[in-house]
Amino acid sequence: MSLETEDTVKLRETEDSVIRQPFTSRLGDAIKSQAMQIVLVWLAIVVIFSVLSPDAFLSVSNFRNIAISVSILAILGVGTTFIIVTGGIDLSMGSVLVFSGVVASMVMENVGTGQGWGVALLGIIAALASGLAWGLLNGFLVAKAKVPPMIVTLGTFGAALGLSQVLTGGIDLRASPDVLVDTVGFGSLFGVPSLVIIATTVVIIGIILLNHTRFGLRTSAVGSNAEACRRVGINVDRQLIKVYAFAGLLAGLAGVLNLSFFRSTTIAGHSLTNLDVIAGVVIGGTSLFGGIGTVFGTLVGLFIPATLRNGFVILGVEPYWQQVVVGAFLVGAVYVDQTRRAASSRGTTRTSLYSRISHRNRNTNRRES
Amino acid sequence: MTTPIYEARDISRSYGSVRALEGANFDVYPGEISALIGDNGAGKSTLVRILSGAEQPNGGQILFNGEPIQLETPTDARSRGIETVFQDLALANHLDPIQNMYLGRELMKPGVMGALGFMQRSAMKNEGKRAFSELGATVRNFSGPVGGMSGGQRQAIAVARAAAWASEVIFLDEPTAALGVVQTKGVMDLIRRIRDKGIAVVLISHSMPHVLDVADRVHVLRHGKRVAVMDAKSTNVEELVGAMTGALDGKEAA
Numbered sequence: 001m002s003l004e005t006e007d008t009v010k011l012r013e014t015e016d017s018v019i020r021q022p023f024t025s026r027l028g029d030a031i032k033s034q035a036m037q038i039v040l041v042w043l044a045i046v047v048i049f050s051v052l053s054p055d056a057f058l059s060v061s062n063f064r065n066i067a068i069s070v071s072i073l074a075i076l077g078v079g080t081t082f083i084i085v086t087g088g089i090d091l092s093m094g095s096v097l098v099f100s101g102v103v104a105s106m107v108m109e110n111v112g113t114g115q116g117w118g119v120a121l122l123g124i125i126a127a128l129a130s131g132l133a134w135g136l137l138n139g140f141l142v143a144k145a146k147v148p149p150m151i152v153t154l155g156t157f158g159a160a161l162g163l164s165q166v167l168t169g170g171i172d173l174r175a176s177p178d179v180l181v182d183t184v185g186f187g188s189l190f191g192v193p194s195l196v197i198i199a200t201t202v203v204i205i206g207i208i209l210l211n212h213t214r215f216g217l218r219t220s221a222v223g224s225n226a227e228a229c230r231r232v233g234i235n236v237d238r239q240l241i242k243v244y245a246f247a248g249l250l251a252g253l254a255g256v257l258n259l260s261f262f263r264s265t266t267i268a269g270h271s272l273t274n275l276d277v278i279a280g281v282v283i284g285g286t287s288l289f290g291g292i293g294t295v296f297g298t299l300v301g302l303f304i305p306a307t308l309r310n311g312f313v314i315l316g317v318e319p320y321w322q323q324v325v326v327g328a329f330l331v332g333a334v335y336v337d338q339t340r341r342a343a344s345s346r347g348t349t350r351t352s353l354y355s356r357i358s359h360r361n362r363n364t365n366r367r368e369s
Numbered sequence: 370m371t372t373p374i375y376e377a378r379d380i381s382r383s384y385g386s387v388r389a390l391e392g393a394n395f396d397v398y399p400g401e402i403s404a405l406i407g408d409n410g411a412g413k414s415t416l417v418r419i420l421s422g423a424e425q426p427n428g429g430q431i432l433f434n435g436e437p438i439q440l441e442t443p444t445d446a447r448s449r450g451i452e453t454v455f456q457d458l459a460l461a462n463h464l465d466p467i468q469n470m471y472l473g474r475e476l477m478k479p480g481v482m483g484a485l486g487f488m489q490r491s492a493m494k495n496e497g498k499r500a501f502s503e504l505g506a507t508v509r510n511f512s513g514p515v516g517g518m519s520g521g522q523r524q525a526i527a528v529a530r531a532a533a534w535a536s537e538v539i540f541l542d543e544p545t546a547a548l549g550v551v552q553t554k555g556v557m558d559l560i561r562r563i564r565d566k567g568i569a570v571v572l573i574s575h576s577m578p579h580v581l582d583v584a585d586r587v588h589v590l591r592h593g594k595r596v597a598v599m600d601a602k603s604t605n606v607e608e609l610v611g612a613m614t615g616a617l618d619g620k621e622a623a
Binding site (some may be wrong): 213217218222224234 | 411442447453474488516
């Protein structure tokens, strides 16, 4: 309706300024604000636990614990956000993390018994390379072989875990140089744990990458309309491979942190990591249908389950309840996303019963034009 | 007139045993609006897909500015300033109009930042707004996702995007099929303004009144061949329908 001649534009101006201008900007705001809504939800949870247990919950050391517990998931969450923005899914990142840790551990063990940075660096490189390799495999199978991402990553989820067990005989390796454990696993800078610093850095890089770079724009575009991307000459396959490779690389990095923190390859410990991460991404407002998502939302979406788990433990509530509550959050977040998508395809955002009733006439107008 | 900016000679294309085009000719001149009409199955879409590089012909010749060319991909056509707006518009619904306009042609920052993938967002925004307003495409919201916009607005964005990049030829496949009266008039005005920039516009349409209203010449396709080229000033709907259906089989102009 943008193409009217001057006078028709003027005629419709009053009406338009009431209806259309707010509605499109409202849609943009709604998308941006979903991350903010999630922040408010998290703050509400914090307030409730703080009131119920001011001493134990509301302390710097407790928040440090929560942040540490989120760190590794947040690094996985950044990569997974990018994948879900393309309209894909990743089930393999927990296994890739374990595999990277196993390879790093074996490399460091075979190099010698050194506890210095030289050995640690080799281990880090081995872990990053392993993660990258799995990511490339995922990306290649999704983009070139056209196997659905859920199946591809379900396959690599099993394969990476299985290979980890083959390599180790199923027994956790514990080779982790002291420097790695002291500086990365348990080190801190100005009272902030290294894990949190590394995770924050990755999250900030992720935010910048998604919002300010061509890579981020094309990631969203591929998830929004792959055919449109092909028409304008974007190599969609290559973009997908890059995104999965990026997520794999981050899973490799998470493998290093995991090994440094737990001093173990935790082979059996990451079978549900994928679901935790995906839940965080989705609670954070990233659409499972692709096209939109925020890294910041993912971070907050991961903080909510971690905070609930922490608070329940402090309050002495059975921690199993956390799973129930997070499950409800997950379904609620997807419900909100669905309503938003339906609203935007109708060309309107309906948020409340009141606005449904009061806007009915305007909506009818809009559909005609 | 001088040499056509874009010309197709004796193009043929078969899908299995179905012969979509059998020796079709086509030519457009700079600053001219040509309409391409024909009944369903006459080969309009196939011809446009071939001329926009989306498909390769089995036989025949494509000339750009008098020189024979080969189009392997749509990118080959676009690099010569030939743009196409298909009916599906090919907009990324979650992106805003500016992002859609620059998708695949992002302006990168100079130096290291550009190499790291950073874009000149403010330059794209300013240039994009200027390009939209130059064509009179009144985009009201440059920062909202296009998926939330009306059909007319989305059509305008898709056409303006193509016009902003097309320096020579622009193909519009049924640009008004889904639009109301006012929006159609808007798109027609937009087409005239693109023509006034000196670009050759090719309009594929079923709507005879629109075709006669806006076009300079009308090419009629039937059974995979161009059967007539009419001057829009001196023809009428009956004559066009006659040529389309074969009732007027005397007037060969191909």
